[in-house]
Amino acid sequence: MRTIMATGALAVLLLGCAQQAVARPHALQVPRQRSVSLFTKRAAADARPARPARPRSELRALELDVVGRINDQRGARGLKPLRVSRGLTAAATYHSREMGRNGFFEHESLNGAPFWKRIERFYPAGRSSWAVGENIFYESPDTTARRTVHGWMTSAPHRENILSPEWREIGIGAAHFASAKGTFGGGSVTIVTADFGARG
Numbered sequence: 001m002r003t004i005m006a007t008g009a010l011a012v013l014l015l016g017c018a019q020q021a022v023a024r025p026h027a028l029q030v031p032r033q034r035s036v037s038l039f040t041k042r043a044a045a046d047a048r049p050a051r052p053a054r055p056r057s058e059l060r061a062l063e064l065d066v067v068g069r070i071n072d073q074r075g076a077r078g079l080k081p082l083r084v085s086r087g088l089t090a091a092a093t094y095h096s097r098e099m100g101r102n103g104f105f106e107h108e109s110l111n112g113a114p115f116w117k118r119i120e121r122f123y124p125a126g127r128s129s130w131a132v133g134e135n136i137f138y139e140s141p142d143t144t145a146r147r148t149v150h151g152w153m154t155s156a157p158h159r160e161n162i163l164s165p166e167w168r169e170i171g172i173g174a175a176h177f178a179s180a181k182g183t184f185g186g187g188s189v190t191i192v193t194a195d196f197g198a199r200g
Helices: 056-075 086-102 115-122 145-153 156-162
Strands: 003-015 026-034 129-140 169-180 187-199
Touching (some): 086 115, 086 169
Antiparallel strands (some): 003 026
16 A cells, blocks of 8 residues: 655744844744645554665665756746755755654654754854745655655645745755654655755
């Protein structure tokens, strides 16, 4: 049985001093989180630890294909392509691995910290503005870049992140586990995190 789930979130931080985060610097807009499940299967937590099962070279190819397909979607609508960011890639990879190892599927980190705090550790704020967004996706037993991007594009919040003209950079992190506990029910799963960013 195939399991698919996706969810998206957005956070904006502008540095300066005012009250409207979008128009003026130095206000923190509380992250707006929106989640949409394409399909999800809940199961009791499995006591076995999750084990990575797919070679890193295959995951890297998946990540690059996701970036290419996202940029194709943007290009078809006259939007600039996103550059791959090492910091955003590190944040996305960390989160995909953390979710698989610990059997959860949320934007928040395992300790409950909001997603933008995790991203900020890897992708620090610029001098005047900083904004990040995130899409997450999983499919059991495995996925492809085509199915991942299609899943996001058929969900309004994820599509909004992909097609936002605000973003300048992207990082994709994919992780595959032969047996992932918790939300993943002990089965094989591939988890993909896309982190979007812009900073000035």
